[in-house]
Amino acid sequence: MLQASRVTRALIFDLDGTLVDSLPGITASVNHALHHAGFSSHTESAVRGFIGNGSRILIERAVPSGTSTSVIDQVEAEFKRHYDANWPLGTSPYPGIPELLAGLKSKGHPLAVLSNKPEPFTLAIVNALFPNAGFSAIVGQRNGIPHKPDPRGALEIAAEIAIPAENCVLIGDSTIDIQTARAAKMTSIAVGWGYHDAERLHQERPDHFVQSIDELAMHCA
Template sequence: MTSAVLFDLDGTFADTAPDLGAALNHLLSIHGKPPLPLEAIRPQASHGSAGLLKLGFNIEPDAPDFAELRSVFLDYYASHICVHTNLFPGMAELIETLEQHGLPWGIVTNKPHRFTLPLMQALGYAQRAACLISGDTCARAKPFPDPLLKASELLKIAPQHCLYLGDDKRDAEAAQAAGMRCIIARYGYISSPKELPSWPAQGGIDLPFQLLQYLTV
């Protein structure tokens, strides 16, 4: 029986790709490069600034210019964090249903707290979440289990009674290591769909509301 539901943020709870893409295109414009379409940005949006900078500039984190590019990217994103971001269709109804049934829910993301809290506040869900675990809450982020175990600890609900919804292989790996069931949000930012069958997950959904079918499994 599931006693709590945890969500990844980018690509699972909220569609943040439009604002992340706007930050990347702002940076590309500064450097005289053409903008990238959202269709190209969306599959990389779950990989954070490193993934997006690699997409736009073909640059790795150990490159000399990476730190400066990342700083400009993140500063712009911080100032435009919820311009075009919205919950995925059906997520608001799912959250309302969980709350009506007394099931606590929370966010476990690799997004730094600097962005997680203001984004959740702007969306109107910061106070409703039972926990907000960011990428820098614990010493190790996903795919390590630490953030999910921290959420379990805060909720006072054993990991095996928590269900985690994510859209990246590291979400499934972290859940497996934490002893949680994981469901894949196939509607999210899946960069390699062909690899999905190999992820250590217990199922997948194409719409947020479909998660309800897994709550009593």
């Protein structure tokens, strides 16, 4: 458990696989874009392994090996078009997350979101599903900010909310989140209910590993 302190801790959350289960919606849009290009579809289990590095790498992993850059561009554009219109059909908060955020907000913790999902989707999902969470910063994939595990997005959030990086906690379901926290000199909490296997998370040596919302609340208090 994080030691009790008078220092204000900022809590920076990953989005997909941490705050929301977006796998059904992502899978539907990936398969729509693949079908549109004449490619075969994937199971949710397969798409689960593609998620985490942004939409471009998601599509690069989904299309057949050797697919040309121009075709990947088309598939990614179709994925984004379909996802923009349909993400609400396959995206929902994990049970207990809204209550967790409300409790953390009431304790005075600044809250933020850092995602490798394109920023327009990140903003739309967070604002629609967590309208009362009071996030101090929301950062997604955009030009000028490299993907996690590059620490610049995390450090931008720390600067925006005026909390030193060493007083920030980065919470996510992937090895990328752990690596980002380490590079930014932030505390890392890995959650076990997302899209990365627990063994892989343990191998990356997060500062803390939690398997339930209640356990996460204890570490964040």
